[in-house]
Amino acid sequence: MSFPPFHMTASNMNTDNLSHHLAGTGLRSTPQREIVYSVLTSKRDHPTADELFARVKQQMPNISLATVYNCLETLVQCNLVRQVNVERGAMRYCPNLHPHAHFFNETTGETIDVEIPAEVLAQVSSVLPKHFKAKSVEILFRGVVDNQNTPTSL
Amino acid sequence: MSFPPFHMTASNMNTDNLSHHLAGTGLRSTPQREIVYSVLTSKRDHPTADELFARVKQQMPNISLATVYNCLETLVQCNLVRQVNVERGAMRYCPNLHPHAHFFNETTGETIDVEIPAEVLAQVSSVLPKHFKAKSVEILFRGVVDNQNTPTSL
DNA sequence: TTTCTACATTAGAATAGTTCTAATTATTAG
DNA sequence: CTAATAATTAGAACTATTCTAATGTAGAAA
Incomplete structure (x- = not known):
């Protein structure tokens, strides 16, 4: 059972952290992944994919919902984000590791x-x-x- | 925080237990509720509503899926059944209290x-x-x- | 008993959230 | 530069659940 440390709170560190975790997995660091990760970690709550999509669109208006889902899946795989399932309905994402x-x-x-x-x-x-x-x-x-x-x- | 005792394992006790829990709530003990409850408690696993529907149909072939959902909702309200959410997708139901x-x-x-x-x-x-x-x-x-x-x- | 009312069941339509598909775009390796 | 691989995208498809409105049922009141 492993519990990686919580991400750095300085928002400029998020990218480094992301690249680091993506490195060596065959996964690329893309602008969409960076922004999804950065937006998620910038607030300590538990947004749904849809909520996050709305926040992310403010910075990248042409991103698609499918991409937000894809990015979140990637981040979960890399253990940069946790899924939390408190209610029926939408999955929620937790940036606190x-x-x-x-x-x-x-x-x-x-x-x-x-x-x-x-x-x-x-x-x-x-x-x-x-x-x-x-x-x-x-x-x-x-x-x-x-x-x-x-x-x-x- | 309260943890009601696990239901009696003798299957003929389930009905009494159900009636008892329904009594005084304005909720009625119906054949559908009895069977859904009895089928759920007869096996200690964690079926989805669909899986339970299939089992229940063997005893009551004309029951509808909507009714299985309704009965489960009722049983959850009465604290006779717990919902467990281990994966995305279908909710699972746990008869172990x-x-x-x-x-x-x-x-x-x-x-x-x-x-x-x-x-x-x-x-x-x-x-x-x-x-x-x-x-x-x-x-x-x-x-x-x-x-x-x-x-x-x- | 008959009637009234509230509750329960039902089939199918509607909805929400997510995943899939196939086309396009971007990135890396050779 | 070119080929190969990976990522993004819009929209279709899908799954699980809830809603709707019609029908059925059971107990209470007269």
Whole structure:
């Protein structure tokens, strides 16, 4: 089970990171892939392909939805992006590669990242019989947020 | 966070359980709901609505797919069945109400239940800030199974 | 019992999200 | 420069699900 480090937050680093990850896989670094990656990582939320398409079009108006899907597939393959599936309907994409859980706010429909200590993750993974070789674990909470003075993310 | 006990394994108990859970909600116990529930609980796997439709038709050949969807929705509302979403594509339904995690076998595409000790679940839930009120937690492993002498479920 | 009302079922149409197809364009290797 | 490979694109096709509107059913009220 491996959890690559979260991308650098300086947006100019994203391209390097992308090229690096694409290198040696036979995959090319293209303007579309760069922009999709950069737009996704520039905001820490969980957009659908369609939402991302809308954001990306602001910078590259002629990009097609099919390309956004293709780029996302590539990024997922390279482990630069995670897919998260909190609801039926559209797949969502998560640029945060730190080990973390998700909390689906049933009131707002938003999904936010929740830090999860390495030892808790280890505990969770330890429940598996030895011959089960997990490559990843996903932890998803569903519930509501008590709104006293609540940060919307952490 | 509540984890209702797993249904009784004797198949004649399922109906009672269903009626009981439907009672007082304004929902009726119908032959279609009984059969969908009984067929789902008679096998501990994770069928799609379509797969379940095929099984149910053996006992009630004129039932419609729409009804299977409707019944499943009802059963989910009553907390008699859990939805599990391991892959893009069709939703899967899980009759096991014990607290448990899922292991998605990437080789076979099968999803199996993994017992998860209450204290580990408690550990996991403890990572949430106090104002996050979780109603459920889902834990999903993805990986492969080493095939020496491997039970296919536990 | 008959009637009323609310709920449930049904077939098929409609929808949403995604993947596929085939044509075009871009990039790299020789 | 040319050939080969990979990427992009628009739109068609597809899959899973939900919606619609008509019909059926069961319990409650009279």
